[in-house]
Amino acid sequence: MYYIGVDLGTSAVKLLLMEESGKICNIVSKEYPLFFPHPGWSEQKPEDWFAQSMEGIKELTEGIDKSQVAGIGFGGQMHGLVTLDKEDQVIRPAILWNDGRTGEETDYLNTVIGKDKLSEYTANIAFAGFTAPKILWMQKHEPENFAKVEKIMLPKDYLAYRLTGSFCTDVSDASGMLLLDVKNRCWSKEMLEICHITEAQLPKLYESWQVVGTLKPEVAAELGFAENVKVVAGAGDNAAAAVGTGTVGDGQCNISLGTSGTIFISSKEFGVDDNNALHSFDHADGSYHLMGCMLSAASCNKWWSEEILKTTDFAAEQAPIQKLGENHVFFLPYLMGERSPHNNPDARAVFFGMSMDSTRADMTQAVLEGVAFGLRDSLEVARSLGIKIERTKICGGGAKSPLWKKIIANVMNLKVDVLENEEGPSMGGAMLAAVGCGAYPDVETIGKKLAKVVDTVEPEPELVAKYEERYQEFKRLYPTMKPLF
Numbered sequence: 001m002y003y004i005g006v007d008l009g010t011s012a013v014k015l016l017l018m019e020e021s022g023k024i025c026n027i028v029s030k031e032y033p034l035f036f037p038h039p040g041w042s043e044q045k046p047e048d049w050f051a052q053s054m055e056g057i058k059e060l061t062e063g064i065d066k067s068q069v070a071g072i073g074f075g076g077q078m079h080g081l082v083t084l085d086k087e088d089q090v091i092r093p094a095i096l097w098n099d100g101r102t103g104e105e106t107d108y109l110n111t112v113i114g115k116d117k118l119s120e121y122t123a124n125i126a127f128a129g130f131t132a133p134k135i136l137w138m139q140k141h142e143p144e145n146f147a148k149v150e151k152i153m154l155p156k157d158y159l160a161y162r163l164t165g166s167f168c169t170d171v172s173d174a175s176g177m178l179l180l181d182v183k184n185r186c187w188s189k190e191m192l193e194i195c196h197i198t199e200a201q202l203p204k205l206y207e208s209w210q211v212v213g214t215l216k217p218e219v220a221a222e223l224g225f226a227e228n229v230k231v232v233a234g235a236g237d238n239a240a241a242a243v244g245t246g247t248v249g250d251g252q253c254n255i256s257l258g259t260s261g262t263i264f265i266s267s268k269e270f271g272v273d274d275n276n277a278l279h280s281f282d283h284a285d286g287s288y289h290l291m292g293c294m295l296s297a298a299s300c301n302k303w304w305s306e307e308i309l310k311t312t313d314f315a316a317e318q319a320p321i322q323k324l325g326e327n328h329v330f331f332l333p334y335l336m337g338e339r340s341p342h343n344n345p346d347a348r349a350v351f352f353g354m355s356m357d358s359t360r361a362d363m364t365q366a367v368l369e370g371v372a373f374g375l376r377d378s379l380e381v382a383r384s385l386g387i388k389i390e391r392t393k394i395c396g397g398g399a400k401s402p403l404w405k406k407i408i409a410n411v412m413n414l415k416v417d418v419l420e421n422e423e424g425p426s427m428g429g430a431m432l433a434a435v436g437c438g439a440y441p442d443v444e445t446i447g448k449k450l451a452k453v454v455d456t457v458e459p460e461p462e463l464v465a466k467y468e469e470r471y472q473e474f475k476r477l478y479p480t481m482k483p484l485f
Contacts, residue, residue: 001070001439004057005430007237008049008076008156010034010096010259015056016426017064020439022450024421025064030056035093040100040345043093046082046158053159057223071230071433072163075240075425076156078176081134084151091145094155095134098260098295098336100345102133109133109178113194115276121190123182123272123280128337128345129295132178135195152201156234163231164213169203170233175281182282183270206233208284209435209443232436235284238262238291240428245393245419246451248285248444253389255408256424257398261297261371263378265290265387277341277381284432285443292340292378297371298398300333300349304367309360318403320361324410325466329353329362330474331370332481340378342478346485352477368404372411373474379412391415393451395424410463411471418455
């Protein structure tokens with residue numbers, strides 16, 4: 001049987017066709033536009049997601065026996081606010097995870113409602129990208145739109161709704177809304193009151209591998225599939241990537257170098273750090289995870305190369321970089337503000353330390369190192385909780401760079417395990433579908449069976465020591481710059 005994983009990303013939807021054995025048969029990517037109507041705003045049209053996903057699924061399954069497609073699962077960009085009216089029409093473009101318009105609402109939640117209360121209700125505090133502040137923003141700035149809201153959902157759940165008619169979400173993705181009681185895996189009554197919404201406006205909650213429905217007859221006909229193709233709830237992109245990389249069970253770690261960057265630590269036990277610097281979310285395997293998320297990771301390198309250097313040859317830009325741990329140029333990677341651990345939508349990117357002998361390669365190296373240092377900030381919070389991590393998996397577009405993997409290993413002082421495939425969320429979505437269809441007994445089993453490590457990048461003690469010095473310098477830059485942001 002075949003299983004389809006749909007990774008609904010920020011720049012494109014990536015679709016993956018997997019056999020039960022884990023063999024990847026095909027991968028298709030379809031782009032759609034991103035809109036920035038005002039500085040710091042970030043929006044997309046949900047209709048574009050669905051149209052491109054349908055086209056992508058058709059292309060993905062060309063030439064195969066479509067009667068053998070058994071299930072579809074998702075990984076999706078988190079936190080986005082999708083609103084439908086009573087006719088199931090999209091009310092306004094989706095407000096995305098990297099949108100920074102909700103500064104006032106975030107401050108209100110953290111200071112007036114209070115971080116202690118938020119942490120008690122949801123295990124997290126408010127960040128500008130989360131869904132709850134967006135709901136408050138919409139109430140205040142678009143009351144006529146808010147009055148029409150019949151359904152509130154997350155990006156991937158819009159696809160599930162269009163495919164099946166099931167108004168659903170999963171607990172991992174819902175964890176990032178600031179509306180979920182993460183510990184007890186249910187909607188928080190207190191947060192619903194604070195946001196002036198009802199449970200009827202929110203989707204039904206599922207575990208990530210649970211079947212939410214089957215394809216609508218007209219959708220099945222258009223795709224050429226059987227109507228009994230099962231659709232599972234899927235997961236937020238980072239939880240789905242963790243499934244795809246086998247970061248399941250207790251004490252596993254995954255670093256994702258995608259548009260955003262994350263460090264993801266799976267745990268059987270529920271836990272929250274004192275300052276809520278890390279997100280405490282439900283995991284797609286039925287347990288929990290801690291996650292540090294920086295808003296700009298591989299997107300920093302993409303911006304630097306494409307917008308500033310005017311090149312898409314990333315490998316050529318990295319080729320001259322030889323002297324690791326000795327760069328005097330630093331880069332603060334806050335192009336879209338920052339989430340973990342600073343929680344500051346006003347933070348901005350900065351190059352620091354250039355001199356007349358600074359080269360183009362030094363600047364490129366600083367960008368790669370700045371992202372690694374930013375991820376190290378979150379790792380330090382996890383270490384402060386007594387969590388001992390010695391190795392990590394890695395995925396995302398940035399993980400295709402051997403140099404970046406080496407920098408990560410030495411900045412973090414972690415063994416970096418490289419997987420046979422680095423497909424992350426799309427692979428995780430397909431694996432969740434396989435569990436939902438009964439091909440595997442649970443998520444932990446499939447995660448450990450299909451995620452194959454083919455290489456390990458070892459930290460080098462001399463380089464680790466050099467990067468330790470550099471990191472201590474990097475750490476001083478943000479507090480110094482903060483008043484200027």
